[in-house]
Amino acid sequence: MVQADKRERLIQAADGLFHQKGFEHTSIADVASAAEVPLGNVYYYFKTRGDLMRTVSEHRLASARARREGLNALPSPRDRLIAWVNSFEDSTEECTAYGCPIGSLCLEANKLGGPMAKDASVVFRDSLEWMRKQFLEMGFADRMAREYAARILGGRQGSILLANTFKEPEYIRLEIARLRKWLGELPAGKGRNGK
Amino acid sequence: MVQADKRERLIQAADGLFHQKGFEHTSIADVASAAEVPLGNVYYYFKTRGDLMRTVSEHRLASARARREGLNALPSPRDRLIAWVNSFEDSTEECTAYGCPIGSLCLEANKLGGPMAKDASVVFRDSLEWMRKQFLEMGFADRMAREYAARILGGRQGSILLANTFKEPEYIRLEIARLRKWLGELPAGKGRNGK
DNA sequence: GTCTATACGGCGATAGAC
DNA sequence: GTCTATCGCCGTATAGAC
Numbered sequence: 001m002v003q004a005d006k007r008e009r010l011i012q013a014a015d016g017l018f019h020q021k022g023f024e025h026t027s028i029a030d031v032a033s034a035a036e037v038p039l040g041n042v043y044y045y046f047k048t049r050g051d052l053m054r055t056v057s058e059h060r061l062a063s064a065r066a067r068r069e070g071l072n073a074l075p076s077p078r079d080r081l082i083a084w085v086n087s088f089e090d091s092t093e094e095c096t097a098y099g100c101p102i103g104s105l106c107l108e109a110n111k112l113g114g115p116m117a118k119d120a121s122v123v124f125r126d127s128l129e130w131m132r133k134q135f136l137e138m139g140f141a142d143r144m145a146r147e148y149a150a151r152i153l154g155g156r157q158g159s160i161l162l163a164n165t166f167k168e169p170e171y172i173r174l175e176i177a178r179l180r181k182w183l184g185e186l187p188a189g190k191g192r193n194g195k
Numbered sequence: 196m197v198q199a200d201k202r203e204r205l206i207q208a209a210d211g212l213f214h215q216k217g218f219e220h221t222s223i224a225d226v227a228s229a230a231e232v233p234l235g236n237v238y239y240y241f242k243t244r245g246d247l248m249r250t251v252s253e254h255r256l257a258s259a260r261a262r263r264e265g266l267n268a269l270p271s272p273r274d275r276l277i278a279w280v281n282s283f284e285d286s287t288e289e290c291t292a293y294g295c296p297i298g299s300l301c302l303e304a305n306k307l308g309g310p311m312a313k314d315a316s317v318v319f320r321d322s323l324e325w326m327r328k329q330f331l332e333m334g335f336a337d338r339m340a341r342e343y344a345a346r347i348l349g350g351r352q353g354s355i356l357l358a359n360t361f362k363e364p365e366y367i368r369l370e371i372a373r374l375r376k377w378l379g380e381l382p383a384g385k386g387r388n389g390k
Numbered sequence: 391g392t393c394t395a396t397a398c399g400g401c402g403a404t405a406g407a408c
Numbered sequence: 409g410t411c412t413a414t415c416g417c418c419g420t421a422t423a424g425a426c
Binding site: 201232233235236239 | 391392393394395
């Protein structure tokens with residue numbers, strides 16, 4: 001199907017360009033040219049630039065979920081979390097070069113105002129939710145589970161910002177190692193789901 | 196002096212707007228109108244938009260240094276660090292609403308490429324350097340001092356990103372509390388400056 | 391030094407032929 | 409469904425009167 005192919009190529013191109021150059025600095029013409037689709041044709045698939053951005057976010061959400069699907073085979077929630085954190089290593093170079101694709105987009109969307117902010121945040125919201133469930137399964141109270149999930153995501157985002165700012169991947173690697181160590185040593189919670 | 200006054204007003208206006216709307220989304224016209232200076236006159240004070248941005252970064256660097264000056268009166272490096280971390284509380288609301296002014300600018304500048312990236316990073320570089328000195332004075336080896344400095348800055352930046360994304364200041368407050376606790380309990384280093 | 395008017399380019403979005 | 413041509417707006421930067 002030619003349609004789906006072009007649409008897919010546009011999403012892929014937009015995803016990459018939003019990451020590398022930022023949303024605000026990526027024009028429809030940039031996306032069209034990278035996807036090798038004529039400029040005007042883009043508007044057949046996406047009504048506005050914001051629409052394209054929302055689609056990219058949905059696409060990223062699906063990707064993140066798919067990557068976690070594989071982890072659900074692991075029997076222990078602790079191991080799932082550690083495997084998840086370890087998987088961050090694959091993107092160290094890209095994140096050092098361009099920052100976190102999701103984090104950058106959230107920040108940009110928030111400055112723009114409007115409904116895009118919520119669209120961009122769905123990936124983080126979903127990640128936090130998944131991590132929270134793992135910590136609940138480890139026996140932590142809901143409050144702790146939320147706090148720990150935020151610690152992982154926040155720690156990672158902070159390390160990426162530093163790595164990107166100073167073009168130094170070591171910040172990311174150190175944080176991954178620290179999170180892994182912390183998860184490994186963390187005593188399991190006592191309550192059954194914090195009851 | 197009318198000159199210095201206008202220049203100052205332009206810097207202040209640009210500082211605020213870069214924070215609230217982002218650099219890429221703030222036009223010279225926006226800055227001029229916020230500072231109540233005619234559009235064309237801006238170019239008498241700043242050659243280009245990038246020039247204005249560099250000036251704002253220098254201005255922020257000076258502010259951060261001035262705020263730390265007061266802390267140098269404290270005799271213990273640990274207390275200086277704790278006081279520094281505590282001072283983050285003042286900006287919790289603004290950071291929740293608009294993100295970290297410095298972090299946002301660094302990220303944007305990195306996406307733009309060119310020399311702006313370095314201009315934007317000077318504030319972080321200077322903060323890290325100051326924190327590193329405090330940890331050295333506490334007796335930590337240089338490697339640990341750098342790592343700990345990055346932990347404070349990274350932890351803070353990550354918490355701000357989450358707070359901004361979800362419009363929830365609690366992320367920032369929790370991280371401040373965690374850093375304060377960590378600094379309070381951290382055993383002093385053994386070596387004299389890591390020797 | 392100050393301000394107005396405007397040149398010039400780029401971008402989002404659309405019209406309309408095929 | 410596909411693609412070209414183009415409209416209209418906004419942004420940076422400059423020219424030049426005062």
